[in-house]
Amino acid sequence: MLSVACVVPLIAILGFIIKAGITHVNWAFLVNVEKPVGETNGGVAHALAGSMIIILMASVIAVPIGILCGVYLGENRNSKLAYWSRLCVDILQGVPSIVIGIVAYIWLVKPLGGYSAISGSIALAIMMLPIVVRSTEETLKLLPDSIREAAFALGMPFHRVILKVILPCGISGILSGVMLSVARIAGETAPLLFTAFGCQFMNIDVRKPMETLPHLIFKYAISPYNEWKDLAWGASLILLVWVLLLNFLTRLITKRWKVQL
Amino acid sequence: MESTIVKSVNYNSYFGDNHVVKNVNIEIPKNHVIAVMGPSGCGKTTFLRGINRMHELIPGATANGQILLNNEDVMAMHPIFVRLKIGMVFQRPNPFPNLSIYDNVIAGYKLNGIKLPKAERDNIVQHSLERVALWNEVKDSLNKKGTFLSGGQQQRLCIARTVAMEPEVILFDEPTSALDPISTSTVEELFHELKKNYTLIIVTHNMQQAARCSDRTAFFYMGELVEYDDTKQMFTNPKDTRTQNYITGRFS
Numbered sequence A: 001m002l003s004v005a006c007v008v009p010l011i012a013i014l015g016f017i018i019k020a021g022i023t024h025v026n027w028a029f030l031v032n033v034e035k036p037v038g039e040t041n042g043g044v045a046h047a048l049a050g051s052m053i054i055i056l057m058a059s060v061i062a063v064p065i066g067i068l069c070g071v072y073l074g075e076n077r078n079s080k081l082a083y084w085s086r087l088c089v090d091i092l093q094g095v096p097s098i099v100i101g102i103v104a105y106i107w108l109v110k111p112l113g114g115y116s117a118i119s120g121s122i123a124l125a126i127m128m129l130p131i132v133v134r135s136t137e138e139t140l141k142l143l144p145d146s147i148r149e150a151a152f153a154l155g156m157p158f159h160r161v162i163l164k165v166i167l168p169c170g171i172s173g174i175l176s177g178v179m180l181s182v183a184r185i186a187g188e189t190a191p192l193l194f195t196a197f198g199c200q201f202m203n204i205d206v207r208k209p210m211e212t213l214p215h216l217i218f219k220y221a222i223s224p225y226n227e228w229k230d231l232a233w234g235a236s237l238i239l240l241v242w243v244l245l246l247n248f249l250t251r252l253i254t255k256r257w258k259v260q261l
Numbered sequence B: 001m002e003s004t005i006v007k008s009v010n011y012n013s014y015f016g017d018n019h020v021v022k023n024v025n026i027e028i029p030k031n032h033v034i035a036v037m038g039p040s041g042c043g044k045t046t047f048l049r050g051i052n053r054m055h056e057l058i059p060g061a062t063a064n065g066q067i068l069l070n071n072e073d074v075m076a077m078h079p080i081f082v083r084l085k086i087g088m089v090f091q092r093p094n095p096f097p098n099l100s101i102y103d104n105v106i107a108g109y110k111l112n113g114i115k116l117p118k119a120e121r122d123n124i125v126q127h128s129l130e131r132v133a134l135w136n137e138v139k140d141s142l143n144k145k146g147t148f149l150s151g152g153q154q155q156r157l158c159i160a161r162t163v164a165m166e167p168e169v170i171l172f173d174e175p176t177s178a179l180d181p182i183s184t185s186t187v188e189e190l191f192h193e194l195k196k197n198y199t200l201i202i203v204t205h206n207m208q209q210a211a212r213c214s215d216r217t218a219f220f221y222m223g224e225l226v227e228y229d230d231t232k233q234m235f236t237n238p239k240d241t242r243t244q245n246y247i248t249g250r251f252s
Helices: A002-024 A027-031 A045-075 A080-094 A097-112 A117-142 A145-153 A158-186 A213-221 A226-256 B044-051 B079-085 B101-105 B118-131 B151-164 B181-194 B207-213 B231-236 B241-247
Strands: B004-015 B018-029 B033-037 B061-069 B086-089 B169-173 B199-204 B216-221 B224-230
Touching (some): A002 A226, A027 A045, A027 A226, A145 B086, A145 B151, A213 A226, B004 B044, B004 B199, B018 B044, B018 B199, B018 B216, B018 B224, B044 B169, B079 B086, B101 B151, B118 B151, B118 B181, B151 B169, B151 B181, B181 B207, B216 B231, B216 B241, B224 B231, B224 B241
Parallel strands (some): B033 B199, B033 B216, B086 B169
Antiparallel strands (some): B004 B018, B004 B061, B216 B224
16 A cells, blocks of 8 residues: 555656646757747757766766775775775765755866856766765675685686676676666756856857756746746656656666676 | 695684684695595685685685695795686585676686687687586587576586686585585586596585595594595594594584
C-alpha cells in the first residue's frame, strides 16, 4: 500500500506537467530563441544548448576527479587520509546548492569580472563530485578481494590491477553513478543564478553568461506575462523528459555492462 | 640427490603484534608435491602467502627471515618478479569476471601489457588448458566468460592461468575446499601431472588429501613447523606427539 503512495506524487507531477506543457512544445519551441514579450514563437533553443554545454563541461571537470578520488577511497579503506576525505565528501554532499552558488560567485565570478558559463560549470561540478566519488567507492567495495588477489598473484603492478581489472569490473556501477550525477545537476537552478546567470541569445562562448533550462523556467515562471508562463511549462516538460531519459539510460547501461561476478 | 628450489630460513611473519608464523625453516625439493597441513589458524596460509610476497599486501602485515628461491632471497627481489616465478591458486576459484575463458588464460600476459603474436597466444592457451585437462571441455566456448564455467572448471581455469605464466613453483591455498568431491578428485589428479614441470606447495585442511597427493608433508601447529617429513613416514610413524594427535583426530 505504502509503495503505491510513493508512486502517487510522481504520477501526479508527471501528469500535470505533461498536460500543462505538451501544448506548448513544438518544433519552433525547440529551435527558436527567446523573443520579446508580445512576439509569438519564442523558444528555448538557447537554454537547451546552454544546459548541454554547461553540463558537459561540469562532467569533464568532475568525472575524472571523482573517479580518481573514488578509486583511492575504495582501495584505501582504513587510512587516515581516506577517513577524512570520505567525511569531507559526505559534508560536501550536504552543502545546499545555493551556498555552492554563492561561493562560486565570490571565488570565480568576482575575480573573473563577470558572469560566465564556465563558473556555472565549476559550481555544478562541485555538486557532482560527491555523487561520483561515493558511487565509485561503493562499486569498488562490492568487488570481491579475490579478484584483486588473482591479479596481484599474476605479478601485476598496482596501477595495472586498478586500470585493467578493478575499473573494467566496476564499470557499470561507476557509469551509473556518473549518469545519476548528471541527472541530478541537470535540474539545478540555485548554483547557476549567481554564475551562468542567464542570457536571451544563443551563446556558445563559455566566458559569457549562458542560459540554462532550469534558470529559464525560473525566469519565465516569475515573470508577469502569460505567454512566458506557458513557455515555462513547456520548458519544464523538456527538462523532465530529459532527466527521465537519463535515468532510463542509466538503467540500460547498468544492465548492459554489468559484469557478472 | 634432488635439488632444493624453495628454502625458508628463520622465517617469521606478523599481523601487527600478532606473531603468526614462528621461525620456520623448511627446504622444498624441486618437482615434488608438498602438502602443508594443520588446524585452522596455525599460520599455514600465512606462510604460503609469504613465499610469493602476497602476505605484505595486507595492511599491518610484516615478515622477517629469508625465503630463498633457487638460493636467491625473494625479499631482495622485486615482488612482481617473485610472483611471476611463484604462481598462486586460491581457495575460491577467482577467474576475472570481465574476461573470456581465452583471455583469462592469457591474462598474465595481456593484463601485464606483454604483446605476443596471435599464434603464440593460441598456443599458450591451448597448451595451458590441456595441462589442466580443460581443453576438451571448453575448446568450443573460449569466447564465453570465465564465470560461465562450473566451480571445478573455474578452479582449473585459474590453475591454467597460473601455468600459462610458466612459473617454477605453484602455491595452492586450499584449492579444493570450495569444490565438490568429483571436481576435487580431478584437481588432485592434476597435481601428479603438474609436478613433472613445477613444484607444488599445497595448503590443505584435509589430511586425506595430504596423504593422497603429496610426496612430503609439513605439519604446522600454533605458527610453528612441528614436523616435516615424507608423507608416508609422517602418516605411519609421526615423530612428534602433536602430529600424532592431529592425524589420529584427537584435535583438529
